Amino acid sequence: KFKDGLVSVTSLEEQKEAAGIDAYGNESTVSITVVGASGDLAKKKIFPALFALYYEGFLPKHFTVYGYARSKMTDAELRNMVSRTLTCRIDQRENCGEKMEQFLKRCFYHSGQYDTQENFAELDKKLKEHEAGRVSNRLFYLSIPPNIFIDAVRCASLSASSGNGWTRVIVEKPFGRDSESSAALTKALKQYLAEDQIFRIDHYLGKELVENLSVLRFSNLIFEPLWSRQYIRNVQLIFSEDFGTEGRGGYFDNYGIIRDIMQNHLLQILALFAMETPVSLDAEDIRNEKVKVLRSMRPLQLENMVVGQYKSHTKGGVTYPAYTDDKTVPKGSLTPTFAAAALFIDNARWDGVPFLMKAGKALHNKSAEIRVQFRHVPGNLYNKNFGTDLDQATNELVIRVQPDEAIYLKINNKVPGLGMRLDRSNLNLHYAARYSKEIPDAYERLLLDAIEGERRLFIRSDELDAAWSLFTPVLKELEEKKIIPEYYPYGSRGPVGAHYLAAKYKVRWG
Numbered sequence: 001k002f003k004d005g006l007v008s009v010t011s012l013e014e015q016k017e018a019a020g021i022d023a024y025g026n027e028s029t030v031s032i033t034v035v036g037a038s039g040d041l042a043k044k045k046i047f048p049a050l051f052a053l054y055y056e057g058f059l060p061k062h063f064t065v066y067g068y069a070r071s072k073m074t075d076a077e078l079r080n081m082v083s084r085t086l087t088c089r090i091d092q093r094e095n096c097g098e099k100m101e102q103f104l105k106r107c108f109y110h111s112g113q114y115d116t117q118e119n120f121a122e123l124d125k126k127l128k129e130h131e132a133g134r135v136s137n138r139l140f141y142l143s144i145p146p147n148i149f150i151d152a153v154r155c156a157s158l159s160a161s162s163g164n165g166w167t168r169v170i171v172e173k174p175f176g177r178d179s180e181s182s183a184a185l186t187k188a189l190k191q192y193l194a195e196d197q198i199f200r201i202d203h204y205l206g207k208e209l210v211e212n213l214s215v216l217r218f219s220n221l222i223f224e225p226l227w228s229r230q231y232i233r234n235v236q237l238i239f240s241e242d243f244g245t246e247g248r249g250g251y252f253d254n255y256g257i258i259r260d261i262m263q264n265h266l267l268q269i270l271a272l273f274a275m276e277t278p279v280s281l282d283a284e285d286i287r288n289e290k291v292k293v294l295r296s297m298r299p300l301q302l303e304n305m306v307v308g309q310y311k312s313h314t315k316g317g318v319t320y321p322a323y324t325d326d327k328t329v330p331k332g333s334l335t336p337t338f339a340a341a342a343l344f345i346d347n348a349r350w351d352g353v354p355f356l357m358k359a360g361k362a363l364h365n366k367s368a369e370i371r372v373q374f375r376h377v378p379g380n381l382y383n384k385n386f387g388t389d390l391d392q393a394t395n396e397l398v399i400r401v402q403p404d405e406a407i408y409l410k411i412n413n414k415v416p417g418l419g420m421r422l423d424r425s426n427l428n429l430h431y432a433a434r435y436s437k438e439i440p441d442a443y444e445r446l447l448l449d450a451i452e453g454e455r456r457l458f459i460r461s462d463e464l465d466a467a468w469s470l471f472t473p474v475l476k477e478l479e480e481k482k483i484i485p486e487y488y489p490y491g492s493r494g495p496v497g498a499h500y501l502a503a504k505y506k507v508r509w510g
């Protein structure tokens, strides 16, 4: 897929070849088992992503999808459930119905317990029938609550591993709640699986603009030389959702926004953003650099952190609930639904540059962005001659991960016309305007990579350890000291404390 360390894959044919379609040939087959198939994630993301891969011709010729869960369901019922969530790409609608039917014919269901080897042995028997004596490659997607991960891994590996091909397991977050529980999970997984069989998913790594980060940095001369403390004043990683924890309060209350978003999604983006140039695009080379950055970071301290929780708010006659109005959330819960943090990387490149993170639910908008604020222009001529406020108006590079993907650079520009007036304008790469093709969902890329054995976008166990080391002390302190979150109205911009935290480092949120 990668030639001479450069991504040379551009054509669809080459991509299909890279996906292993020819390599699998007629002699091998991939069986994909979605464990927890009756659940929310399976319906919302996994089956639709598998269909999209099938539709675009990325799945091998011989493949079977099995749903596995305790709920009783027939194959027809699974197909009916799945069919309700499948969609076709807007640019490829013809054939859609026909393709869906063909895909659904390859989907089957087996009902069983997650901790019962006999039930997985029954699944194994069914998989073998479909594999029809070919080399069998098996992918298990654990889309189940974390307390049953290990049981399911034990049963799948002991009773339903491939006899003659590879067996891989995709594990969904949360990977523990702190350093200790994460290490225990890793240890338990490794009783049954080798590290190279474990694919720890962080779906933010599968997002188009997150994947593009290293292309932007390492293949454009104009960015990499500026990518350091010399030119960058601060970096902001911002995640916001305009809805609360509706329906997921039970899960969320045990984790909170720091574990749910910051320790994984935002930290992974930070690592990709700040890492040194990897030796090659090989997964291990990239992951080595990410680990180095994470290990160079200062553990987060309470004074560099603000936590918040949303409260009820009435707007336009509609009352939006408080976090603790959710029946699955314990009364008086102090779990943060918002957090802001200032992090530092103690290495030569980033010494003293604040990396500010902000993540929250029930805010005024839904977005995920990386904002890079550059230093002021030394001795700015235009400031001196025109007394403008340009010194304040420094350049800013914005990578809008979602929605409406874009990369834009804020520059100072002369307003056309006589005289000399300056304003701020954007050099704008707006994806919808530039590229006609719809952007694939992150789960498509990640599933395809897992099938291909490409580990670049999955989390290695040492990365996970380093990520937890940064957050575990502050999480413990927050919980032990029972820090009361700052309450913010549902639909607002979040607690004002986040602004004070940024101001402490002379930063304004973008």
Ligand code: NDP
Binding pocket: 036, 037, 038, 039, 040, 041, 042, 069, 070, 071, 114, 142, 143, 144, 145, 146, 148, 172, 173, 174, 251
């Ligand atoms: P669900 O709560 O919907 O659970 C999935 C399935 O697991 C259920 O359909 C149920 O199937 C089985 N299950 C649920 N609770 C239990 C239990 N206590 N004991 C045994 N089996 C149980 O989870 P999601 O689909 O929402 O998420 C799956 C995984 O993905 C989780 O680890 C979650 O943290 C992670 N995740 C989810 C996201 C989402 O948007 N939903 C986003 C990111 C990660 P049955 O009863 O039929 O056996």
Ligand code: BG6
Binding pocket: 203, 241, 260, 368
């Ligand atoms: C998940 C979190 O990992 O990411 C959710 O558990 C969050 O709380 C979700 O809503 C956001 O993902 P996306 O792709 O919709 O931004």
